[in-house]
Amino acid sequence: MAAEPRRIRTVIVDDEAPARALLREYLGTEPDVELVAECANGFEALKKIGELSPDLVLLDVQMPKLDGFEVLELLEQRPAVVFVTAYDEYALKAFEVHAVDYVLKPIGRERLAEAIRQVRTRLAGPAAPVPSASALASAARAPGQHLERILVKDGANVHVIPVERVDWIEAQDDYVAIRADGKTHLKSQPIAEIAEALDPARFVRIHRSYVLNVERIARLELYAKDSRVAILKEGKQLPVSRAGYARLKELL
Amino acid sequence: MHPLLTGRLRPLLYLAMWVGIAALLGAVMVALTPRPIGQAAIFIGPLSLFYAFVCLSAWWVCRANPLATTPPPRLLAVIAGGSIQAAALWVGLGALHAALLSRFAHMGPDRIGIFRDLGVLGIAGIVLYAQSMAAHYFLLSIETARSAERQVFASQVTAREAELRALRAQLNPHFLFNSLNSISALAGSEPESARRMCQLLGEFLRASLSLGARESVAFGEELSLAERYLAVEQVRFGARLGFEKHIAPEAERCMVPPLLIQPLIENAVKHGVADRVEGGTVRVNAEVRGGTLEIAVENPRDPDAPPRRGHGLGLENVRQRLNALDPSGTRVDVFREEQSFRVRLVLPAIENGAEAPHGR
Numbered sequence: 001m002a003a004e005p006r007r008i009r010t011v012i013v014d015d016e017a018p019a020r021a022l023l024r025e026y027l028g029t030e031p032d033v034e035l036v037a038e039c040a041n042g043f044e045a046l047k048k049i050g051e052l053s054p055d056l057v058l059l060d061v062q063m064p065k066l067d068g069f070e071v072l073e074l075l076e077q078r079p080a081v082v083f084v085t086a087y088d089e090y091a092l093k094a095f096e097v098h099a100v101d102y103v104l105k106p107i108g109r110e111r112l113a114e115a116i117r118q119v120r121t122r123l124a125g126p127a128a129p130v131p132s133a134s135a136l137a138s139a140a141r142a143p144g145q146h147l148e149r150i151l152v153k154d155g156a157n158v159h160v161i162p163v164e165r166v167d168w169i170e171a172q173d174d175y176v177a178i179r180a181d182g183k184t185h186l187k188s189q190p191i192a193e194i195a196e197a198l199d200p201a202r203f204v205r206i207h208r209s210y211v212l213n214v215e216r217i218a219r220l221e222l223y224a225k226d227s228r229v230a231i232l233k234e235g236k237q238l239p240v241s242r243a244g245y246a247r248l249k250e251l252l
Numbered sequence: 253m254h255p256l257l258t259g260r261l262r263p264l265l266y267l268a269m270w271v272g273i274a275a276l277l278g279a280v281m282v283a284l285t286p287r288p289i290g291q292a293a294i295f296i297g298p299l300s301l302f303y304a305f306v307c308l309s310a311w312w313v314c315r316a317n318p319l320a321t322t323p324p325p326r327l328l329a330v331i332a333g334g335s336i337q338a339a340a341l342w343v344g345l346g347a348l349h350a351a352l353l354s355r356f357a358h359m360g361p362d363r364i365g366i367f368r369d370l371g372v373l374g375i376a377g378i379v380l381y382a383q384s385m386a387a388h389y390f391l392l393s394i395e396t397a398r399s400a401e402r403q404v405f406a407s408q409v410t411a412r413e414a415e416l417r418a419l420r421a422q423l424n425p426h427f428l429f430n431s432l433n434s435i436s437a438l439a440g441s442e443p444e445s446a447r448r449m450c451q452l453l454g455e456f457l458r459a460s461l462s463l464g465a466r467e468s469v470a471f472g473e474e475l476s477l478a479e480r481y482l483a484v485e486q487v488r489f490g491a492r493l494g495f496e497k498h499i500a501p502e503a504e505r506c507m508v509p510p511l512l513i514q515p516l517i518e519n520a521v522k523h524g525v526a527d528r529v530e531g532g533t534v535r536v537n538a539e540v541r542g543g544t545l546e547i548a549v550e551n552p553r554d555p556d557a558p559p560r561r562g563h564g565l566g567l568e569n570v571r572q573r574l575n576a577l578d579p580s581g582t583r584v585d586v587f588r589e590e591q592s593f594r595v596r597l598v599l600p601a602i603e604n605g606a607e608a609p610h611g612r
Contacts, residue, residue, distance in 0.1 A: 016430070018438060018487065018488060019430075019433055040529070
């Protein structure tokens with residue numbers, strides 16, 4: 001028999017101090033829970049979780065900068081997650097990203113203890129499947145809603161790029177190069193996936209390797225038979241395939 | 253489609269009226285130039301049927317030159333021109349008809365008789381067409397009055413709906429859930445603060461219920477409701493939530509619809525504080541300028557934040573309520589800058605004690 005129960009190293013993420021205090025107080029009575037950090041926003045959470053590799057994150061959904069789902073999308077390794085929020089409408093999505101539990105505010109001591117019991121079971125069992133970043137990203141959006149900002153992790157930094165600032169996206173091996181505000185950001189994601197998440201009224205897959213923000217188009221020129229180039233307002237030229245031209249025509 | 257041609261009864265009545273007109277014209281013609289009644293009927297019958305349709309064209313002429321916007325000289329010209337043209341057409345056709353009848357059927361009066369008949373047609377044509385135009389103008393004005401009535405009714409319904417929505421939104425459940433969670437947290441460590449928050453929350457709920465039941469409230473009362481709300485939120489957000497106000501004393505006495513600025517304050521807290529790591533300060537300014545009350549609610553914003561779901565609903569509600577109150581005397585301006593978001597409401601300044609303009 002195991003002599004010592006496994007310690008659960010835990011991070012609390014909530015932007016409201018009283019909510020953190022309440023969680024801290026309740027967790028104090030769980031002998032095997034060790035609180036290793038408290039974070040007040042998504043950026044901090046990303047940093048601390050990366051540094052400390054906790055076993056459990058108690059995660060609020062609505063926070064400044066990055067919401068709870070976006071934090072999960074950017075994490076490289078996944079601790080067990082329990083969402084703690086006043087909003088019940090994200091519960092379904094929470095389980096889609098394999099959250100262990102979903103606790104509603106105001107929190108009850110017994111309800112949180114129940115969630116911790118489930119965490120113990122989860123941690124003792126086989127490793128839970130980790131959903132792909134894209135599944136997480138799509139879970140962060142409501143059905144029928146399009147991607148509003150693209151998150152790019154660059155070392156310890158996170159760039160939040162609102163989609164309206166994106167000029168075009170180019171496929172590069174396993175990455176996409178996202179061109180926005182004169183800078184290029186690399187993100188590890190297939191171009192088909194990002195193309196699918198973007199609003200089809202604003203972004204068009206003009207070519208196997210390119211997704212273009214249609215507002216940036218200055219004009220289209222015939223380049224050879226059946227092949228065209230899109231000339232952007234800044235002067236850049238991008239190839240347009242026949243299928244891409246058909247999609248563009250449908251939109252414009 | 254002409255309104256007379258819709259339905260079954262209306263065209264029949266109209267034609268019956270024209271049978272009467274035809275009979276009258278036929279009688280006049282027989283009196284001027286005696287002939288068998290059958291001959292007069294063959295002449296005037298088809299012509300009257302034709303002119304019955306010509307007179308309907310007045311509907312389109314009237315609609316193209318509405319009474320309210322057409323200057324009287326132009327109106328006279330339109331009526332005179334239309335009537336003369338229609339009558340000329342009728343006289344021309346009458347001449348043709350008379351010629352055909354005398355040549356092929358060898359009936360009808362002599363040349364002088366035909367001239368008399370055509371004279372009758374000309375005079376009657378002008379009078380009938382002018383009357384048709386008058387009747388059409390009358391019908392159109394009834395229609396305008398009715399649609400204006402419908403519009404007033406519709407805007408009243410919109411106002412009621414907007415008020416209901418405002419009241420419903422007032423009991424924002426997430427605000428309550430989060431506040432209860434904060435109270436629960438304070439109850440352990442700072443019981444005095446927990447009690448204070450219970451009291452603030454109670455006061456806010458009571459005030460919002462009692463204000464919401466009234467037709468209009470002094471802006472000062474509305475503002476103190478918002479301040480109670482902010483006091484509750486300050487417990488949650490701590491130093492992240494700042495509040496500043498610059499309110500002219502005369503602005504406080506102005507009457508406004510209840511719970512008008514509350515959704516704007518809530519939006520300001522959500523976007524200007526809750527969505528920003530460093531939080532922010534919600535600013536409310538109000539002043540009276542030349543008979544109008546100007547209220548501005550401002551918050552900082554995160555330029556990277558995407559438009560969140562539900563954004564603009566509160567604002568739309570405010571817009572609808574002001575529009576229903578007084579479409580021409582009220583205005584909602586939105587200033588969306590890179591770093592800040594400001595909404596300005598402009599409405600008539602009516603001081604406490606004066607008759608409220610939005611009584612129903």
